[in-house]
Every structure is written in C-alpha cells, then in structure tokens.
Amino acid sequence: MSSFTTPAPPVPPISRTRKRAAVLIVAATVALCCAAVLAWWNPWGFVSLDTGLFGAVVVATVLPVTAGALVLLLVRAMAVRITVSILCGVAALVALCGGAGVALFTDPNWKRAVLATSTTGDYQVVSRTQDSLTWRQELHIAYPAGILTRESTRPLACLQATFGDTPKVRVTSASFVAAHEVELTLDNGTTWRTPFDPDDLRPSQTLDAGCWYTGAHVHKVP
Numbered sequence: 001m002s003s004f005t006t007p008a009p010p011v012p013p014i015s016r017t018r019k020r021a022a023v024l025i026v027a028a029t030v031a032l033c034c035a036a037v038l039a040w041w042n043p044w045g046f047v048s049l050d051t052g053l054f055g056a057v058v059v060a061t062v063l064p065v066t067a068g069a070l071v072l073l074l075v076r077a078m079a080v081r082i083t084v085s086i087l088c089g090v091a092a093l094v095a096l097c098g099g100a101g102v103a104l105f106t107d108p109n110w111k112r113a114v115l116a117t118s119t120t121g122d123y124q125v126v127s128r129t130q131d132s133l134t135w136r137q138e139l140h141i142a143y144p145a146g147i148l149t150r151e152s153t154r155p156l157a158c159l160q161a162t163f164g165d166t167p168k169v170r171v172t173s174a175s176f177v178a179a180h181e182v183e184l185t186l187d188n189g190t191t192w193r194t195p196f197d198p199d200d201l202r203p204s205q206t207l208d209a210g211c212w213y214t215g216a217h218v219h220k221v222p
Contacts, residue, residue, distance in 0.1 A: 018073045025073075029066040033059045045150045045201065047142075052107045057099035064091035115139070115174040116182070123201075125174040125182055126151060136160045136211070139171060141182065141201040152201035156194070157184060158211035168209040168221050192219070 040055030068088030075081050110128040117124050124142040129135075139157040143150045161167040170187045177183045183193035184207065194205040206213055209221040 012076075014074060014076075022070055022073045025066055025069050029062055032062055036062075043153065045140075045153045047149045047151055048147050053099070053103035057096065057103055060095035060099050061092050064088040064095065068092070110138075114142075115171070116176060118176040118179070120179075123176065123180075123198075125156065125176075127171070134160060134162045135167065137167075137171070138211075139174065139184070141196050141203060143201060150201060152196065152203060154202045154217075155206055155213075156182060156196070156203045157192075157207035158209070158213060160210040162210075194219075 036055040036058040039049045039051060040053070042049045065088065068085045071084040071088070072081055075084070110130055113127045113129070115125045115127050122143065124144055126140050126142040127137060128140065129137045137157075137159045138155040140151040140155055142152075157171060159167045159169065159171065171184050172187050173185045175183050175185075177193060178195070180198050181193060181195045182203070183191055185191050192207055194203045194207075196203040203217075205217055205219050207221065208218050
C-alpha cells in the first residue's frame with residue numbers, strides 16, 4: 001500500500017509592481033533622510049532650517065516605516081510580514097513620540113532681536129536669548145534675505161549664566177564700525193570688536209563669557 005502526499009503549491013514570484021514600489025519607497029526614504037540630515041546639519045546657517053533635533057526625529061521615524069513597508073511588499077510569509085510590520089510600527093511610534101518630546105524639551109526657544117544693521121542694510125547683528133535654568137545669549141552676524149536669511153554658524157559673542165547667577169558681562173549695544181567689522185559695547189565700560197567674513201558671515205574672533213568655547217579664535221572674558 002502506497003501513500004501519496006500533495007506537494008505544496010509553488011510560491012508565486014514577486015510581481016514587478018511590488019518591486020517597483022519597493023524601489024520608489026527606498027528612493028523616497030533616501031531623499032527624505034538626506035534632506036533631514038542636511039537641514040539638521042545646516043552648514044549654511046539658514047534660519048528657516050533651524051529646527052533643532054527634529055531632523056533626526058524624521059530620520060528615526062521614517063527608517064522603521066520604510067522597513068515595514070518593504071517587508072509587506074517583498075516577503076511572502078504571512079507570519080513574518082505581520083510580526084515585522086508590527087515591530088516596525090511600534091518602533092516608528094516610539095521614535096516619533098519620544099524623539100519629538102526630546103526635541104521639544106531641548107529646544108532652546110531663542111528670542112531673537114536685531115541689535116544693529118549695517119549702513120547698506122546687508123548685514124545685521126542678531127541677539128538670540130534664552131532664559132530658563134540657564135540664561136544664555138548669543139550674538140550672530142546675519143544676512144537678511146527673507147526665507148533665505150542666514151546667520152553665522154559661529155557666534156560673534158556668547159554669554160551664559162547658570163542657576164540664577166549673573167553673567168560676567170552683558171552686551172549693551174552693537175554697531176558696524178566698518179563694512180565687515182562689528183564693535184560691541186559691554187556693561188563694564190569696555191568695547192570689543194572683530195571683523196567677519198562677508199561670505200560665510202563667520203567672525204574672526206568670538207567673545208566668550210561662560211560658554212566654554214575653545215580655540216585660537218576665542219577671546220575669553222576674564
């Protein structure tokens with residue numbers, strides 16, 4: 001007496017439509033992640049791209065979503081598809097909620113004010129201040145151009161005081177003493193000046209009062 005077993009049906013190949021969709025998803029993910037990382041890095045100093053850690057949150061959220069979508073498109077085993085998709089969904093939710101919470105908590109929430117404008121109107125000295133547990137003020141050279149407004153990635157001056165302390169000095173005023181040179185007046189009666197690069201807006205020197213900047217370009221307030 002012989003017995004026969006029915007062979008398992010052949011697994012159908014992945015369709016071209018699914019493969020094309022997977023390629024498009026990967027391409028869109030790479031483009032979105034590159035844009036988010038570039039905005040997070042922001043080497044040009046565009047104010048409109050100053051979004052703190054939200055670029056990293058976008059990357060951390062998109063990657064598991066993309067992984068789940070690729071599994072649904074390219075994996076034939078139903079159990080694997082369901083399990084991995086759920087895990088990816090949970091990971092994306094944790095990254096979105098947790099990352100957004102951290103980004104909001106660490107956002108310095110700068111209060112911006114223009115302290116001085118050059119005679120040509122091409123450059124400004126912008127003050128960025130936050131006042132929480134740590135009082136911090138940064139002065140930057142800005143190039144006003146609407147949505148394309150840029151600020152120097154290196155501060156012109158940085159003043160900081162923690163836990164209710166008063167800063168060593170405060171900036172009382174700023175002025176452009178030359179086409180590409182700024183002078184700051186401090187509340188101790190002294191003045192301090194430095195030139196800056198007209199292209200990348202970077203000052204030659206940075207005045208530091210409690211911000212712990214280091215380097216040959218840093219002028220420490222005693």
